[in-house]
Amino acid sequence: MSVSANTIKKAKMLAKNGVIKIEDDLYQVKSSSDPAKSYFVTSDSCECEGFKNFYKLHHGKGLKANCSHLEAIRIYKKTYESDLK
Numbered sequence: 774m775s776v777s778a779n780t781i782k783k784a785k786m787l788a789k790n791g792v793i794k795i796e797d798d799l800y801q802v803k804s805s806s807d808p809a810k811s812y813f814v815t816s817d818s819c820e821c822e823g824f825k826n827f828y829k830l831h832h833g834k835g836l837k838a839n840c841s842h843l844e845a846i847r848i849y850k851k852t853y854e855s856d857l858k
């Protein structure tokens with residue numbers, strides 16, 4: 774699925790400054806709108822409203838939800854963890 778340019782932009786900033794690895798496949802990602810807030814994110818789920826609402830809006834259509842936090846994890850893994858594997 775396509776991800777909006779704005780989401781990619783936010784995700785890149787978060788990957789650089791806002792991701793803390795808790796354990797394998799569990800990360801804490803800062804909210805881009807409220808720096809005091811953060812979300813727990815795995816490779817396919819996020820706690821944020823955007824992610825939850827995606828499934829409410831698109832339920833049963835076989836689409837995968839996305840949000841800037843999930844995308845940030847993908848970028849973070851690709852950029853900072855790819856040479857560890």
Ligand SMILES: [Zn+2]
Pocket residue numbers: 812819820821822823824840841842843
């Ligand atoms: Zn999210």
